[in-house]
Amino acid sequence: MSRRATTSITITILCMLAAMVLLGAGCGGTTTAAETTMEVPQLQSGPISGLLEDGIWVYLGIPYAAPPVDELRWREPQPVEPWEDVLACEEFGPACPQSDDDWTGMMDIGDMDEDCLYLNVWTPAKSPDERLPVMVWIHGGAFRSGAGSLPIYDGRNLAGKGVIVVTFNYRLGPLGLMAHPLLSVESPNGVSGNYGLLDQVAALEWVQDNIGAFGGDPGKVTVFGESAGGMSILDLMASPLAEGLFDRAIVESGPMLDLGLPINPFPTLEEAEKTGEEIAKKLGCDEEEDELAALREVAPEDLIAASSGDNQFFSPINLSPNVDGYLLEENPSEVFAAGRQHAVPLLTGINANEGTIFLPDITLNQYQLLGNYLYGEHAVEVESLFPAVTDIEVKSSMESLVTQMGFGASARFTAECMDEAGVPAYLYLFNRSPQDPRTQGLGVFHGLEIMYVFGNLDKVALEGVSETDYALSEAMMEYWTAFARSGDPNASGVPVQWPAYTADAAAYLELGEVIAPGSNLFQDAYELVKKLNGL
Numbered sequence: 382m383s384r385r386a387t388t389s390i391t392i393t394i395l396c397m398l399a400a401m402v403l404l405g406a407g408c409g410g411t412t413t414a415a416e417t418t419m420e421v422p423q424l425q426s427g428p429i430s431g432l433l434e435d436g437i438w439v440y441l442g443i444p445y446a447a448p449p450v451d452e453l454r455w456r457e458p459q460p461v462e463p464w465e466d467v468l469a470c471e472e473f474g475p476a477c478p479q480s481d482d483d484w485t486g487m488m489d490i491g492d493m494d495e496d497c498l499y500l501n502v503w504t505p506a507k508s509p510d511e512r513l514p515v516m517v518w519i520h521g522g523a524f525r526s527g528a529g530s531l532p533i534y535d536g537r538n539l540a541g542k543g544v545i546v547v548t549f550n551y552r553l554g555p556l557g558l559m560a561h562p563l564l565s566v567e568s569p570n571g572v573s574g575n576y577g578l579l580d581q582v583a584a585l586e587w588v589q590d591n592i593g594a595f596g597g598d599p600g601k602v603t604v605f606g607e608s609a610g611g612m613s614i615l616d617l618m619a620s621p622l623a624e625g626l627f628d629r630a631i632v633e634s635g636p637m638l639d640l641g642l643p644i645n646p647f648p649t650l651e652e653a654e655k656t657g658e659e660i661a662k663k664l665g666c667d668e669e670e671d672e673l674a675a676l677r678e679v680a681p682e683d684l685i686a687a688s689s690g691d692n693q694f695f696s697p698i699n700l701s702p703n704v705d706g707y708l709l710e711e712n713p714s715e716v717f718a719a720g721r722q723h724a725v726p727l728l729t730g731i732n733a734n735e736g737t738i739f740l741p742d743i744t745l746n747q748y749q750l751l752g753n754y755l756y757g758e759h760a761v762e763v764e765s766l767f768p769a770v771t772d773i774e775v776k777s778s779m780e781s782l783v784t785q786m787g788f789g790a791s792a793r794f795t796a797e798c799m800d801e802a803g804v805p806a807y808l809y810l811f812n813r814s815p816q817d818p819r820t821q822g823l824g825v826f827h828g829l830e831i832m833y834v835f836g837n838l839d840k841v842a843l844e845g846v847s848e849t850d851y852a853l854s855e856a857m858m859e860y861w862t863a864f865a866r867s868g869d870p871n872a873s874g875v876p877v878q879w880p881a882y883t884a885d886a887a888a889y890l891e892l893g894e895v896i897a898p899g900s901n902l903f904q905d906a907y908e909l910v911k912k913l914n915g916l
Contacts (some may be wrong), residue, residue: 419507422594427464431502432471437540437684437895438595440475440502441530445587446580448496449552453563454677455576456497458583460708474499476528478552480689484913490528495556496680500549501529502583503536505594510545514601515592515866517579517627521608523697523760525554525685532716533601537760538836542862545597547588551580555688556681558700560650563673569603572705574653578620579708581613585626605864607831609698611635611729615795618723618818619716629868631861632729632795633834635787635829636697637714639690641910642787643755645698647712697739717798718916721878726868727799728861729792730809730889734824736783748775759913768906793907794916806882807870810902811895813853816845828894833857856896 419438421428431440446458453459475494506513518534521525529548536546557577564573589599604614611632617623618630638645642792642825645826661667661676664687669675676684689699695909704712716722743751748769763786769778792808799806811830814820820843832841833854855874863872870879879895880888887901910916 384410385830386879388830419504419596420509420745421467422591424594425463426461428467429470430467433538436505437537438502438504438506439537440470440504440595442466442472442499443470443502443602444474444498444646445500445549446498446583449498449556449576449620451677454495454556455559455561455573457568457570457576457579460593465898473530474550476530477550478556478685479522479553480682480685486841490526491530497528497552498549498580498583499529501536502592502595503540503546504595504597505540505543506545509594509596511596512593512598512601513545513596514544514603514862515545515597515599516587516603516605516769516862516865517588518548519551519584519604519606519610519613520548520555521606521610521616521746523699524558524577524609524701525697525699527553527684528608532840533832533837534835535837535840536835539834539858539862542858542866544862545592547584547592549584551577551584553577553728554700555660555684558702559657559684559688560653560703560705561661561676562654563671564657564696565650565654565765567673568728570707572650573657574650574703575705577623578613578616578702581617582620582622582626584619584710585623589626600628601865602627603631605631605633605861606635607828608635612828613702613859615713615717616702616709617775618725618727619711619721621710622708627723627725629726629864630728631671631864632727632733632792633830634735635672635729636788636791636796638715638787638791639712639714640786640794640914641790641906642783647709648701648703648756650703650705650826656700660684660687712854714794714914719794720798720802722798724802724804726805726807727795728807728809728864728870729796730811730827730892731788731792731859732785732825733810733812735827736780737823737826738782739778739827741777743779743848745769745772745775748779755915758915761762762909762912763879766909786910789903790907790910793882793887793902794910797884799888800881800883805868807864807879808882808887808889808902809879810842810889810891810899811891812891815843815847815850819844832859833892834861853892853894853896856890857892 442460447461475497476490477490477497478493529550534548540546560574607615612635614630614632666672666675752764755813756763767778767782769775796806796808814825832838836854836858859874860870864870879890889902
């Protein structure tokens with residue numbers, strides 16, 4: 382269901398109410414209308430209106446590309462059709478189609494529709510001339526779930542720190558990642574798959590073209606994301622298509638899964654195309670005279686069901702980006718190792734117990750078989766670092782393996798690659814969990830830091846949130862926004878100076894009940910991963 386351009390109601394009443402609130406705050410002076418109003422932003426595609434909430438202008442559901450439906454399914458994102466009347470952007474656009482499984486069932490994703498390429502903007506700017514730094518969030522969800530509209534990603538509190546926050550949707554699952562030989566043939570670039578990443582590129586191009594209308598500086602754009610969002614950022618840092626679209630990068634728990642935990646190696650285009658052929662065969666579309674036309678008529682939920690085979694071990698990723706020679710010319714880990722990634726400052730890190738939410742219940746024998754499968758001749762070395770001699774010990778050992786080799790080593794590797802390329806990098810370990818009895822067995826689990834980064838502790842139904850958590854959230858927002866301003870997380874408002882990562886000192890900052898620097902994060906695991914990969 383495409384959004385229609387509509388003539389918005391006047392925003393004069395909102396401006397008057399905002400002025401009354403500011404005057405009532407009692408700062409000893411007066412506030413002019415010019416200080417509380419924002420012109421109707423004029424985008425390249427047309428004018429829009431939004432809402433003023435607690436001093437932050439909010440614009441929701443802005444179309445950044447044409448609806449990827451019908452003939453545009455499985456094509457590169459196309460320009461949005463321009464409009465003339467003011468488009469009221471006061472509600473989120475629908476999320477991209479996704480399954481209601483264990484990974485999405487815990488969140489209210491809201492309405493879903495294949496017409497889903499919308500973004501959202503929170504800006505504290507009072508005029509387009511302010512040129513504030515911009516932070517563009519790429520959501521996680523294993524490339525198969527999530528949306529920029531989730532309450533935990535609400536950008537109001539972060540925008541209150543003097544930055545513009547942008548969130549957006551990108552195509553997921555088979556609609557965002559399915560390759561097929563016939564799709565490659567019809568593509569002007571001879572490739573297929575990677576549509577979700579191409580959406581991300583389109584959203585960043587939109588920011589370059591339009592963020593000035595919201596008071597943003599297109600020369601100070603920071604991409605930040607978690608999990609699959611962080612993995613996407615590493616892909617973008619390795620992609621020639623994303624060059625010049627962002628100036629800094631923040632990767633939260635976004636591993637390169639071909640390094641220390643090789644459960645989802647990057648497929649080649651040919652391998653991804655074979656997977657697409659298998660999906661088409663499951664649906665019976667391969668027997669149709671026009672196979673692509675038949676595939677484009679399949680309902681999204683049926684496509685998702687046909688592509689949702691059993692996950693490999695403890696990975697939630699069914700389909701992933703492929704090395705197509707166009708968006709990704711090489712495996713990103715190879716790009717980083719060679720120092721060919723985009724030279725933008727990097728802030729990266731992990732949570733202390735990344736592995737807990739991914740672990741299946743397996744026996745000691747299965748753990749050993751898994752080690753042999755993943756690490757071959759090096760399995761004994763891995764098992765000696767993460768030993769288990771009984772079934773009961775397996776879970777703890779696996780959690781440490783996933784956290785240290787899968788996530789920690791990847792974060793250190795990318796930080797080290799930036800240092801070797803002469804680009805600043807900063808590493809962190811997030812180590813704080815509210816005292817909620819329902820999550821104590823999970824520790825500092827994957828994704829927990831997000832509510833601290835966005836200052837949205839009150840939007841998550843966790844018990845035991847204390848003043849320590851609010852203070853940590855405040856500190857993290859200061860670090861993240863300082864980095865967005867200058868490429869350095871250190872500023873006058875931060876509690877502790879954050880040392881840059883260098884290969885020699887291997888410094889990092891622990892973000893927990895106490896904020897303090899450390900060094901050589903998970904050193905033994907990192908040395909083993911380097912050995913396994915010849916680094």
